[in-house]
Every structure is written in C-alpha cells, then in structure tokens.
Amino acid sequence: MGLTKQLELFLFDAAREQPAPTPAPAARPIPAVAISCPPSLPAGARWREVQAPEQKIGYVLQRSRRKSIGLTINDDGLQVRAPSWITLSQIDAAVIEKSAWVLEKLRMSQARQQQLETAEAQWHHGGRIPYMGKRIVLNLDSTRRAAAFTGKRFAPQDNDPLYLALPHDAERSRIRDSTHAWLQQQAQAWFGERLQHFLGISKLRMRRWRLSSAATRWGSCSSDGNIMLNWRLIHFQPDIIDYVIAHEIAHLRELNHSKNFWREVERILPGFERARDALKQHNPGSLPLI
Structure with missing residues (x-):
C-alpha cells in the first residue's frame, strides 16, 4: 500500500544514594487536539474516526483515482484521499501510522487560525x-x-x-x-x-x-x-x-x-x-x- 504526505532524549542524572532524590514532577500531558466533523462534506465524502495511540482522530475520506493514500491538512482538518481498492481498515491503519504527523499539523493549523482571528483586531484606526x-x-x-x-x-x-x-x-x-x-x-x-x-x-x-x-x-x-x-x-x-x-x-x-x-x-x-x-x-x- 502506498502512502504519500502532502504539506510537509531526555537525559537523567544518576540517582544519588543519600539523600533520596526528590521525585521529578510529572510531565504535563500534551492537550488533545479538538477534532470535529465539518458542518458540510464534499459530495461523495464521508466522516470517519479512528483511535490512535495519542487520541481519537476524525477525518474526511474521499475516494479518488490516485494510486496511493494521500493525507492533507486544511482548515476543516484531516483530509484523506484513497483509491477504491484500498480497504477502510488499511486507510485507518495509515492514519494511525502517521498520527503524530497528523496531530502536529492539526495543532499548527489551529494555531494559525487562532492567530488570524486575533489579527482581525488589528484592522481598525490605531491598529x-x-x-x-x-x-x-x-x-x-x-x-x-x-x-x-x-x-x-x-x-x-x-x-x-x-x-x-x-x-x-x-x-x-x-x-x-x-x-x-x-x-x-x-x-x-x-x-x-x-x-x-x-x-x-x-x-x-x-x-x-x-x-x-x-x-x-x-x-x-x-x-x-x-x-x-x-x-x-x-x-x-x-x-x-x-x-x-x-x-x-x-x-x-x-x-x-x-x-x-x-x-x-x-x-x-x-x-x-x-x-x-x-x-x-x-x-x-x-x-x-x-
């Protein structure tokens, strides 16, 4: 199965014998990315969700004539295009395999949208x-x-x-x-x-x-x-x-x-x-x- 992408050590000190080391604070978990089905889907598209190691990931699936699975990120979230002969389980597996990349790009996309919304406040006298x-x-x-x-x-x-x-x-x-x-x-x-x-x-x-x-x-x-x-x-x-x-x-x-x-x-x-x-x-x- 082909897979294409579009877009683009923690060091510990040795433990001391005396006194016992103070336990390090637990690492703050990375917040989950908010993912929801777009209000409208393109003709022939469907919404799917798959449980990845990090969190559940939803995506818009469209069948196409391409020869491999393509993953892209836009303002509506993850878009997946795949040929008709690839099974849903194979598509889900591809999303899971690239889940770290997907979530990183979704965070970047959402951050950009927030920046753009904030920037709207600049369009006024004195901005x-x-x-x-x-x-x-x-x-x-x-x-x-x-x-x-x-x-x-x-x-x-x-x-x-x-x-x-x-x-x-x-x-x-x-x-x-x-x-x-x-x-x-x-x-x-x-x-x-x-x-x-x-x-x-x-x-x-x-x-x-x-x-x-x-x-x-x-x-x-x-x-x-x-x-x-x-x-x-x-x-x-x-x-x-x-x-x-x-x-x-x-x-x-x-x-x-x-x-x-x-x-x-x-x-x-x-x-x-x-x-x-x-x-x-x-x-x-x-x-x-x-």
Missing part, C-alpha cells in the same frame, strides 16, 4: 502592522485621496503612521485590503531595488521577476531564470529580505542546495547565516498574521 521589521500604525482619514506613509519609506520606525483614505468606521476587510495593496506596492519597489543591487554583485542575469502570494515558500527561481518573491517578506527587516533575494539569485547559477550553492550565497551576501536562521523561525503558512 499596528509589521513593516520592514517595525510596527507601524494605521490611521484612517477619509479626507485623503490615497494611502500615505509619513515615515521614511524604506527605513521605518516603530509607531510611524500609515494613513489610509478610509473613514474611521470602514469595514475591516476594506482596511485589510487597502493595507495589503500599499504593502505590495512597497514590496514591488524595494525588492526590485535589492534585486538589481545583488545582480550587480553576482554578475548574473535573470529573465524576469514578480511578486507571489505562495503559501509554502518565500521565493523561487525557475530553470529559465524567472524569480518569484513572496510579498509578505516586506513584513521582515531588510537583512532577511536581502537573504531571500540573494538566495534566489544564487539559484541562477546553482539550481540546487549543494555546497557550491551555499558558497554562491556567501559570495553574494557574506554573513547571510544570521538572517537565514532568523527566517527559519517563520514559514509562509504562518504569515501574515495580518
């Missing part, structure tokens, strides 16, 4: 958003004709105001969309400048570039020299943006992650490791929190 590593403040002003940032465009400071041409009682969706449009304009301009800067250093040539809204990657470079950069990078400080751009430019020469590739990144952006390590704390699936 704060991350821009180039700083927290700028949204100011709604219906007398303005267009968005305006009064701080230094590419060297912002905390609490710099971003004025949006909206009334104070504008719907949150309008505030969000206006802010995203402004952020994408800044990303287009700043990323373009930095691309030209690093292309000059590298002596390499790209075919073209554009912004992306990819859910799983910060940037990409194709074999024909096209570069894509996630616009949400504009939330980060400039050194992280520079790292992603240098990373993708290095792929123009080395379309892999070999030692030669990392030497190329170092040549383009010496000391890139700190920014790379900082970026590892985030993933596109967790951004924007706005």
Whole structure:
C-alpha cells in the first residue's frame, strides 16, 4: 500500500544514594487536539474516526483515482484521499501510522487560525502592522485621496503612521485590503531595488521577476531564470529580505542546495547565516498574521 504526505532524549542524572532524590514532577500531558466533523462534506465524502495511540482522530475520506493514500491538512482538518481498492481498515491503519504527523499539523493549523482571528483586531484606526521589521500604525482619514506613509519609506520606525483614505468606521476587510495593496506596492519597489543591487554583485542575469502570494515558500527561481518573491517578506527587516533575494539569485547559477550553492550565497551576501536562521523561525503558512 502506498502512502504519500502532502504539506510537509531526555537525559537523567544518576540517582544519588543519600539523600533520596526528590521525585521529578510529572510531565504535563500534551492537550488533545479538538477534532470535529465539518458542518458540510464534499459530495461523495464521508466522516470517519479512528483511535490512535495519542487520541481519537476524525477525518474526511474521499475516494479518488490516485494510486496511493494521500493525507492533507486544511482548515476543516484531516483530509484523506484513497483509491477504491484500498480497504477502510488499511486507510485507518495509515492514519494511525502517521498520527503524530497528523496531530502536529492539526495543532499548527489551529494555531494559525487562532492567530488570524486575533489579527482581525488589528484592522481598525490605531491598529499596528509589521513593516520592514517595525510596527507601524494605521490611521484612517477619509479626507485623503490615497494611502500615505509619513515615515521614511524604506527605513521605518516603530509607531510611524500609515494613513489610509478610509473613514474611521470602514469595514475591516476594506482596511485589510487597502493595507495589503500599499504593502505590495512597497514590496514591488524595494525588492526590485535589492534585486538589481545583488545582480550587480553576482554578475548574473535573470529573465524576469514578480511578486507571489505562495503559501509554502518565500521565493523561487525557475530553470529559465524567472524569480518569484513572496510579498509578505516586506513584513521582515531588510537583512532577511536581502537573504531571500540573494538566495534566489544564487539559484541562477546553482539550481540546487549543494555546497557550491551555499558558497554562491556567501559570495553574494557574506554573513547571510544570521538572517537565514532568523527566517527559519517563520514559514509562509504562518504569515501574515495580518
């Protein structure tokens, strides 16, 4: 039976003879993941539950023409696709086998949904958003004709105001969309400048570039020299943006992650490791929190 995934020592001291060691406090159990059947299911799908070692796991099962069992996580929870010739017991066994992975991804998905719900509180007059590593403040002003940032465009400071041409009682969706449009304009301009800067250093040539809204990657470079950069990078400080751009430019020469590739990144952006390590704390699936 094939199985595919989609998405992605405790050390004790020696016991002392005298006095008797104080028993360590019991480890706090990991809270169970809340799993429930979605209010509606796709046509032909069914809801199943299976008892895994950690807890009971429910999932939406759909039969398909694929040749193996596929497990994916979305906002409705675990989705399983399997060919018609695989039995229910085999499907349940596959879910149990991957239960640790499933529960980890479900926790991450639910945490992201909670973050997004919390972030909705930012879409109002006085709300704060991350821009180039700083927290700028949204100011709604219906007398303005267009968005305006009064701080230094590419060297912002905390609490710099971003004025949006909206009334104070504008719907949150309008505030969000206006802010995203402004952020994408800044990303287009700043990323373009930095691309030209690093292309000059590298002596390499790209075919073209554009912004992306990819859910799983910060940037990409194709074999024909096209570069894509996630616009949400504009939330980060400039050194992280520079790292992603240098990373993708290095792929123009080395379309892999070999030692030669990392030497190329170092040549383009010496000391890139700190920014790379900082970026590892985030993933596109967790951004924007706005």
